[in-house]
Amino acid sequence: MAYPPHFDETLNLVKETRRFRKSQEIKRLNDAERTELIENYHPDYRAEGMEPLRIGPNRGDRVPIELAKALESYSIYDPGRLNLSEPDYSTDILIVGGGGAGCAAALTAREGGAEVLMATKLRLGDANTLMAEGGMCSPVRPEDSPYMHFIDTIGGGHYTNVPELVKALVLDGPEIASWLIGMGVMFDYEADGSLKVNHCGGHSRKRMLSCKDLTGLELMRVLRDEMRDREIPCLEFSPVVDLLLDEQGSCAGAVLYNMDTADFTVVKAKAVIMASGGIGRLHIQGFPTTNHYGATADGLVVAYRSGAEMIHMDSIQYHPTGTVWPEQLLGQLITEVMRGHGAHLVNASGKRFINELECRDTCASACIRECSERGNGVVTPTGFEGIWLDTPLIPDIKNHFVGIYQRFKKYDIDIQEEPILVYPTQHYQNGGLRINPQAETSMPGLFAAGEVAGGIQGKNRLAGNSLLDIFVYGRRAARRALELNGKVASPVRLTVEHLHNWHDRLNALGVPKAQQSPVLLPDYTPK
Amino acid sequence: MANLIPIYYLGKKHMVPEGVTIMGAIENSGHRLVRGCGCRGGFCGACATVFRIPGDHQIKVGLACQTRVEAGMDVAILPYYPAQKVLYDFKTVTDPARALQTMYPEMYRCLGCSACNKICPQDLPVMDIIAEAQRGNLPAVAELSFDCVMCGLCASRCLAQMVPYNIAMAARRLYSHSMLLGPDYVGVRIREIEQGVYDRQIDALLEKSQEELQKLYAERDIECI
Numbered sequence: 173m174a175y176p177p178h179f180d181e182t183l184n185l186v187k188e189t190r191r192f193r194k195s196q197e198i199k200r201l202n203d204a205e206r207t208e209l210i211e212n213y214h215p216d217y218r219a220e221g222m223e224p225l226r227i228g229p230n231r232g233d234r235v236p237i238e239l240a241k242a243l244e245s246y247s248i249y250d251p252g253r254l255n256l257s258e259p260d261y262s263t264d265i266l267i268v269g270g271g272g273a274g275c276a277a278a279l280t281a282r283e284g285g286a287e288v289l290m291a292t293k294l295r296l297g298d299a300n301t302l303m304a305e306g307g308m309c310s311p312v313r314p315e316d317s318p319y320m321h322f323i324d325t326i327g328g329g330h331y332t333n334v335p336e337l338v339k340a341l342v343l344d345g346p347e348i349a350s351w352l353i354g355m356g357v358m359f360d361y362e363a364d365g366s367l368k369v370n371h372c373g374g375h376s377r378k379r380m381l382s383c384k385d386l387t388g389l390e391l392m393r394v395l396r397d398e399m400r401d402r403e404i405p406c407l408e409f410s411p412v413v414d415l416l417l418d419e420q421g422s423c424a425g426a427v428l429y430n431m432d433t434a435d436f437t438v439v440k441a442k443a444v445i446m447a448s449g450g451i452g453r454l455h456i457q458g459f460p461t462t463n464h465y466g467a468t469a470d471g472l473v474v475a476y477r478s479g480a481e482m483i484h485m486d487s488i489q490y491h492p493t494g495t496v497w498p499e500q501l502l503g504q505l506i507t508e509v510m511r512g513h514g515a516h517l518v519n520a521s522g523k524r525f526i527n528e529l530e531c532r533d534t535c536a537s538a539c540i541r542e543c544s545e546r547g548n549g550v551v552t553p554t555g556f557e558g559i560w561l562d563t564p565l566i567p568d569i570k571n572h573f574v575g576i577y578q579r580f581k582k583y584d585i586d587i588q589e590e591p592i593l594v595y596p597t598q599h600y601q602n603g604g605l606r607i608n609p610q611a612e613t614s615m616p617g618l619f620a621a622g623e624v625a626g627g628i629q630g631k632n633r634l635a636g637n638s639l640l641d642i643f644v645y646g647r648r649a650a651r652r653a654l655e656l657n658g659k660v661a662s663p664v665r666l667t668v669e670h671l672h673n674w675h676d677r678l679n680a681l682g683v684p685k686a687q688q689s690p691v692l693l694p695d696y697t698p699k
Numbered sequence: 700m701a702n703l704i705p706i707y708y709l710g711k712k713h714m715v716p717e718g719v720t721i722m723g724a725i726e727n728s729g730h731r732l733v734r735g736c737g738c739r740g741g742f743c744g745a746c747a748t749v750f751r752i753p754g755d756h757q758i759k760v761g762l763a764c765q766t767r768v769e770a771g772m773d774v775a776i777l778p779y780y781p782a783q784k785v786l787y788d789f790k791t792v793t794d795p796a797r798a799l800q801t802m803y804p805e806m807y808r809c810l811g812c813s814a815c816n817k818i819c820p821q822d823l824p825v826m827d828i829i830a831e832a833q834r835g836n837l838p839a840v841a842e843l844s845f846d847c848v849m850c851g852l853c854a855s856r857c858l859a860q861m862v863p864y865n866i867a868m869a870a871r872r873l874y875s876h877s878m879l880l881g882p883d884y885v886g887v888r889i890r891e892i893e894q895g896v897y898d899r900q901i902d903a904l905l906e907k908s909q910e911e912l913q914k915l916y917a918e919r920d921i922e923c924i
């Protein structure tokens with residue numbers, strides 16, 4: 173499954189131009205050039221891909237069609253048939269989602285003495301967090317500062333970030349690093365005992381902490397182990413399919429769906445922390461994705477139809493370098509760090525077309541322009557298109573990127589000798605539930621942390637900022653919930669009135685009854 | 700159109716396109732996975748798979764999302780395998796190497812059969828990892844086991860009935876926790892933040908117009924690679 177023979181010509185051009193390209197300077201774009209590029213080529217700006225919401229707190233906002241459909245859907249069961257007077261579980265804090273944000277929240281809440289229950293869709297740790305390769309940014313080095321991290325993040329987000337959320341992000345960063353180190357996370361170190369740091373797109377300082385090229389795996393393994401050591405109960409294969417309210421309209425629990433037995437269970441809680449992650453498996457605009465199997469925007473769906481507000485949900489992040497060939501690896505991430513280490517983005521004729529250290533939306537737009545308007549893409553036998561990531565430029569690649577090296581080796585591609593064919597792939601949900609710096613959503617009793625929350629990263633997230641964000645806001649949500657927990661009594665009566673109302677509105681719009689959500693899992697069986 | 704080849708999933712025959720992964724083939728034959736699928740990218744170990752090829756007596760393994768189908772292969776994904784894990788609070792641990800040995804004394808029952816090495820889909824030297832654990836060489840265990848996705852296959856084969864991946868997990872945490880302490884500058888930065896050193900600087904930025912921020916952003920100096 174090496175490269176097909178008709179790639180030989182372009183592969184030769186890439187090889188021949190390598191020496192010249194090494195000494196070639198490509199200027200960064202100024203703000204105006206960048207805006208023009210993005211507005212013309214970024215998928216978020218494709219009018220056909222978007223649709224205004226017809227009901228709910230963000231009525232009138234344009235969101236991706238696939239999301240609009242999931243939001244404007246009925247529950248997957250009949251809420252009238254739940255037994256709300258005898259909940260199956262009762263707890264102080266219910267945590268939804270067993271990824272990084274959820275575990276950070278659960279451990280922090282437990283540390284503070286609360287009774288905690290976690291419900292997650294697949295196994296504990298089956299999550300986008302586990303898949304992160306590159307690393308986590310934190311302004312810990314003396315050469316760096318939270319001030320610089322703030323400027324980078326807000327500039328990278330094109331000044332759309334909620335500034336107070338960025339402030340909390342950068343100021344909590346060092347404490348998060350220390351918390352993780354203290355839990356026994358095996359970060360990379362230099363021989364002198366300092367933390368190893370990498371450069372990555374959009375950051376002005378080296379501030380990405382890593383655990384080889386398996387940072388997320390290491391973080392998730394440690395968090396999961398700690399969850400077990402602290403004996404925090406976790407219901408696996410039990411996704412949340414709706415939120416429950418009390419009579420005052422505060423969030424007071426949730427409905428879980430047991431995927432093994434197809435039963436529905438009722439959980440009563442004084443607070444709910446939503447940490448259900450991203451949207452990739454809805455395949456926005458048909459893009460492949462880097463996300464795990466369960467990333468289907470369920471948290472947005474259940475929170476939105478209960479009345480929580482969203483922000484920036486017209487903004488999706490496409491990672492510039494998703495794999496195109498071999499097709500078995502379609503959409504899978506090739507980390508940014510490769511560009512940080514000198515790999516070029518190169519078109520079919522061996523030419524560079526963008527400074528590789530530009531932000532993700534800029535690089536992705538440039539790749540799309542290269543393949544569409546300029547016709548400089550490389551076409552695969554099954555009609556996919558891509559451009560080259562010239563990996564042989566990276567010194568000692570085999571040791572530095574063991575995982576990626578081995579992945580391609582299985583398909584007879586040696587990335588020390590040959591470049592990788594890439595195209596943008598859906599990677600991250602920039603927007604999400606609107607939160608304040610204490611991770612409170614617009615609905616009392618409901619908190620949100622991690623990829624499901626929005627505003628922190630603005631309309632373009634920088635590399636390494638998400639792993640930081642999930643821990644910062646996971647811990648903040650738990651601390652705030654703990655603070656309030658002492659003040660509120662356990663909810664007395666649970667209701668599903670809001671769901672009946674929602675269904676009535678869908679009915680009035682003529683939405684067919686068979687249109688149900690959350691999606692829970694994508695369907696890859698043949699149609 | 701790709702060539703079709705036969706595979707047997709849970710004993711039933713399906714014709715699937717040549718070249719796809721085992722996971723792709725199972726889905727292609729109409730199964731919507733609930734268990735046995737997580738990241739779909741070779742990271743999570745949810746899809747540990749055992750299979751046999753006709754005419755070969757050996758039992759083979761792989762991650763379903765990473766392994767390509769072969770004609771006639773007979774496959775099953777292992778959705779779950781019970782494992783024992785010792786609970787611990789290693790903030791209280793003083794001698795990490797000893798702690799590991801006391802937690803998992805069964806590691807001394809290793810028979811050296813190397814079934815674990817043969818079955819590891821990540822090609823990790825599991826038996827060497829256990830040998831280093833027996834010696835209390837935590838840094839070696841940590842390095843050798845770093846790529847472990849905790850799929851559970853080693854535990855399913857171990858004649859001494861131990862759970863190698865949980866032993867390695869404990870070893871990595873004990874090692875990091877006792878020997879990778881983080882440089883002093885992290886603590887210094889945290890204290891600066893607590894003292895409010897950066898609040899004033901950042902609050903000043905919160906007051907600025909977008910034009911002013913754009914200027915600061917454009918003019919910021921960038922550390923060299």
Ligand SMILES: Cc1cc2nc3c(=O)[nH]c(=O)nc-3n(C[C@H](O)[C@H](O)[C@H](O)COP(=O)(O)OP(=O)(O)OC[C@H]3O[C@@H](n4cnc5c(N)ncnc54)[C@H](O)[C@@H]3O)c2cc1C
Nearest residue numbers: 269271272273299300301306307412449622623636638639
């Ligand atoms: C391949 C890849 C590489 C990445 N690399 C980096 C990187 O190097 N640096 C960086 O900063 N960021 C990176 N990111 C982004 C980052 O990893 C994620 O944004 C972040 O980990 C999200 O964390 P989370 O806890 O919010 O969500 P997740 O980790 O995805 O966890 C969400 C959890 O919620 C569960 N869930 C979903 N729906 C429900 C439901 N209905 N009920 C209950 N539970 C539910 C899921 O199963 C999952 O366990 C990467 C992302 C991917 C996909």
Ligand code: FES
Nearest residue numbers: 737738739744764
């Ligand atoms: S699904 Fe995660 S390793 Fe295969």
